[in-house]
Amino acid sequence: MKEGPLLEAVSVAKHYPVKKGIIVSRQVGAVRAVDGVSFTLHRGETLALVGESGCGKSTTARVVMRLIEPTGGDIIFKGQNVTNVAGAKLRALRRHLQIVFQDPYASLNPRLTVADTIAEPMAVHGIGDAASRKARVQELLRLTGLRAFHADRYPHEFSGGQRQRIGIARALAVEPEVMVLDEPVSALDVSIQAQVVNLLGDLQQRLGLSYLFIAHDLAVVKHVADRVAVMYLGRIVEVAGKRELFSNPRHPYTRALLAAIPRPDPSRRGAVTPLGGDLPSPLNIPPGCRFHTRCPVAQAVCREQDPPLREIAPGHTAACHFAEDLPRFDAEADGGIAPVAQRRLAAYAAARERRALAAVPAP
Amino acid sequence: MSDSLLRVEDLRTVFRSSSGDIAAVDGVTLEVPRGKTLGIVGESGCGKSMLSLSIMRLVPNPGRISQGRVMLEDRDLAALSPAEMRAVRGGDIAMIFQEPMTSLNPVHSVGDQLMEAMRAHDAKASAAELKNRAVEALRRVRIPSPERRFAEFPHQLSGGMRQRVMIAMALACSPRLLIADEPTTALDVTVQAQILDLLRELQKETGMSVILITHDLGVVAEMADEVAVMYAGRVVERGTAKDIFEDPQHPYTIGLLGSIPRIEEDRERLLSIDGSVPPPFAFPKGCRFNPRCPFVIPACKEADPPLRELGPGHRAACIRAPVELALDIAA
Numbered sequence: 001m002k003e004g005p006l007l008e009a010v011s012v013a014k015h016y017p018v019k020k021g022i023i024v025s026r027q028v029g030a031v032r033a034v035d036g037v038s039f040t041l042h043r044g045e046t047l048a049l050v051g052e053s054g055c056g057k058s059t060t061a062r063v064v065m066r067l068i069e070p071t072g073g074d075i076i077f078k079g080q081n082v083t084n085v086a087g088a089k090l091r092a093l094r095r096h097l098q099i100v101f102q103d104p105y106a107s108l109n110p111r112l113t114v115a116d117t118i119a120e121p122m123a124v125h126g127i128g129d130a131a132s133r134k135a136r137v138q139e140l141l142r143l144t145g146l147r148a149f150h151a152d153r154y155p156h157e158f159s160g161g162q163r164q165r166i167g168i169a170r171a172l173a174v175e176p177e178v179m180v181l182d183e184p185v186s187a188l189d190v191s192i193q194a195q196v197v198n199l200l201g202d203l204q205q206r207l208g209l210s211y212l213f214i215a216h217d218l219a220v221v222k223h224v225a226d227r228v229a230v231m232y233l234g235r236i237v238e239v240a241g242k243r244e245l246f247s248n249p250r251h252p253y254t255r256a257l258l259a260a261i262p263r264p265d266p267s268r269r270g271a272v273t274p275l276g277g278d279l280p281s282p283l284n285i286p287p288g289c290r291f292h293t294r295c296p297v298a299q300a301v302c303r304e305q306d307p308p309l310r311e312i313a314p315g316h317t318a319a320c321h322f323a324e325d326l327p328r329f330d331a332e333a334d335g336g337i338a339p340v341a342q343r344r345l346a347a348y349a350a351a352r353e354r355r356a357l358a359a360v361p362a363p
Numbered sequence: 364m365s366d367s368l369l370r371v372e373d374l375r376t377v378f379r380s381s382s383g384d385i386a387a388v389d390g391v392t393l394e395v396p397r398g399k400t401l402g403i404v405g406e407s408g409c410g411k412s413m414l415s416l417s418i419m420r421l422v423p424n425p426g427r428i429s430q431g432r433v434m435l436e437d438r439d440l441a442a443l444s445p446a447e448m449r450a451v452r453g454g455d456i457a458m459i460f461q462e463p464m465t466s467l468n469p470v471h472s473v474g475d476q477l478m479e480a481m482r483a484h485d486a487k488a489s490a491a492e493l494k495n496r497a498v499e500a501l502r503r504v505r506i507p508s509p510e511r512r513f514a515e516f517p518h519q520l521s522g523g524m525r526q527r528v529m530i531a532m533a534l535a536c537s538p539r540l541l542i543a544d545e546p547t548t549a550l551d552v553t554v555q556a557q558i559l560d561l562l563r564e565l566q567k568e569t570g571m572s573v574i575l576i577t578h579d580l581g582v583v584a585e586m587a588d589e590v591a592v593m594y595a596g597r598v599v600e601r602g603t604a605k606d607i608f609e610d611p612q613h614p615y616t617i618g619l620l621g622s623i624p625r626i627e628e629d630r631e632r633l634l635s636i637d638g639s640v641p642p643p644f645a646f647p648k649g650c651r652f653n654p655r656c657p658f659v660i661p662a663c664k665e666a667d668p669p670l671r672e673l674g675p676g677h678r679a680a681c682i683r684a685p686v687e688l689a690l691d692i693a694a
Contacts, residue, residue: 052551159639189406190578194622194635201632216551219581219624223633246626260556262581264623266604269585274556278521332627338609341620347687348617349634351657 005040012073035234051231098171102183104163115151140169161192367394374431389596402587457533461545463525474513523554595651602677612679
């Protein structure tokens, strides 16, 4: 029998009240940051939540981690409803759900050594004694590609990529089952970004982790995710397996996102088609389909009826009245790397491999 | 007769420190073709922003240009007096930055800031005339209802609108060269596409040259005619966009191309570059990329290789290029 989902969000909502008046304050509206989001995350899987800034992806992740209290909906972890657990039970839950933040410069305490930073979650959860924690810190440093002597250093001594590795080691310290990765590579340089993406993949394979990967960069998502959920203005508008989403997107917004990515290929110049307009304010969500104000194929019905997220193929859901009627669109089609460049990349990979082998110290 | 608008020759920008001068830009030579876009690519710390500040003569203290020339046609900007340079900035060369919110003054309306920039270059114009021109400038960068936006403050605008205002300001005095330092890095991808589109259209309209500084190879491929790849204060490869993307020669360029995740393919692992960019006070001897380079041989640690021509207009600073041959010899 198939195992149920590890983590499940059911119609999760987070509304922030907007108040007016200083002495007598009354609510005049609500910012609907997250407005009925449902998804499932299975063991060993990576689910990517993508969208532009302000779409509610980070808020969603924080709500399912219980870092922010939801306004509505349920959060189910391993079959148990954990929406309202508190106290010791909540702490126990936190051990299984850990987060890695975007900015490695802001998310590490500058006054703690790396060893203290990594050991702190273990102390909070009462895991092991000082000696076993010290040994575990060493193990985690190795696991994340850092060196043993790094343990006694302070965050300012590290580069961005190394700091992100420290953040990952800290999250791993309490052996979580689910890791929320909130834009873990968007603050890093490209060459470093690739190192961290590769590290996350290795760790997932070795430790059987489940990732909820928050990102705005669909190209990165293409390399890490198993399934992708696209968010727009507090709602999920499309969910599909990675291949399906990139080769056969069925929501106009997903298509717009894919079409807006500049490709590293000068022969395709000018193929980018920008989406008009700006993201509407979550204070003032448009009636009907929330994307209709910017949608290139919007019809009268889109202004009146909010399309529900419905299954259009097994494992592929989209919230669009015309999901089936859209013409073919394949973001994976054509392009690719020129043959000479391809050869050079292969030579680079081979030389790197050889160098890595040569660097392994003799026993 | 050269067809380049700006020529940077052997430029060196140094910062004084207790242990001697540290060079953030070290012997950079490049040309900006007339009416075209030069893309400068590199990771943080490679000196690309310091290069653009050097061109504008805006290097922060205690930095200074210690060597080289910056030729705008036949004038050496590096030798101009501060007053002459002020007329060049905003007049001949304008610049836009990454974070539009920090470049705009939050307590003045967008229109006032635009008019201030215009007045600096035209003291005689009346207020009404300046206002007309400012509204026109906003219209030119495709800002909807520019009359209303004129009176608004920066916080009332979205990130994309703010960058449009910055572009309007930069173009107010019809510069011949626009330096855009990571103009879309802080923006969402759909907004980025709008801004890049706008820059391209404006370039077509005005015939200005553009220096586009970015770490995003996708943006370079989309915009640049010529590309210079920088690493640790030096240009390591130069060529047309086609050269760089289809025939990359320097191992750093190859590593960068391998590091970018691509939509159209599905690789399990990305090719990454080992290690990280060294800080300017710890540049290694010889080729600066040698500690991270998989093709390194002892000679790479001896002398810093100069740029050498590998094709018409295509130069790379690597003694091992083309690398697939280097690999066969080593094998």
